[in-house]
Amino acid sequence: MTATSTASNSAASAGTGSNSAGSTGTPSTGTPSTDTESTRTESTGAAAAAKEETAPTGAWMAHAADPARFAIPAPAPVLAPYLGLVTSVLCALGGGWLLLAPYALDIRRGAAKLPRAAAVDLETGAAIVAVALLSAILFAVALFSRLRPQDDVTEFEIDEQSVQARTFEPESAEPDVDPDPEPEPESDTKSTEPPATAIPNSSSALRDLLTPLVAALAADLRSQEHGDQGRRQEP
């Protein structure tokens, strides 16, 4: 449902893009009439290619079709076990004070037998120390398990189709305005890059997210360069 609506939106924006191609392709200040005519013919010659360019890229369509695959993982809740760890350590310190208090305050007062209040202090203090240390260890385990990076995140698993779309997406994003395309190092480096293996980690997902942006930027720069070259060759 979302994919169809976004496709219709992109189709609508495709028409506006082809209209704006002729109007905005020329510089606004100090342009001779021959320059505008040449740019018009160039834009009408590349109308089919422009229509193809205005269509959403393969990576974007993959994103629209399966957005959960590109979801950003939320940070793990570490504040709660951290608070529990601090609290347990403080309680253990309180229990330790209870163990020391009968001797520090001299509750015994030289009696041969330990008074019952001191015995209660010692027993309760030992119990508090034991329970608090156990709780602190368990909270620490929970905290470290949440801080550890999760390698088995299933949201970033990449199948073969997405790898193919990611590999061929930069070529489809490049505009073919010039009939004789120059050899460009960016496309070569991307084409010579071996198809990445499906490693389910965050770097591949980040690459998935950044690839359309880089391709759009490259196409933008290339079209700007073509416009500058056409302007230089015209006079």
Add this chain to the structure above:
Amino acid sequence: MSANVPAQRCDRIEPGRADLPSVPPVAPRPKAPVTALTGLFLIALLGGWLIAAPFLLGDQARGAAWTAATRTDVATGAAVAGIAILGLFGYLAAAITWLARYGRWQ
């Protein structure tokens, strides 16, 4: 003024950010350390017992001035119980805040 406005450099119309489907952040909910939380609750109970022990066991005479042992027991018990209860509520508040931000309620 019009010279300051940059011209459109590319014919390509990319789908806008609003066109992208909204994806809530994925939040695998971790297991709560139930044993540790039970331990904190036990510590709170022990603190309460420490407060009440001098009076329940008869070590503190009714109406008399508090002895050093009673003062120690009550003060330490109140501190331990208060810290444990604060820790439990802090854990609860942090967990609820995280769930409200990243959890899936449906």
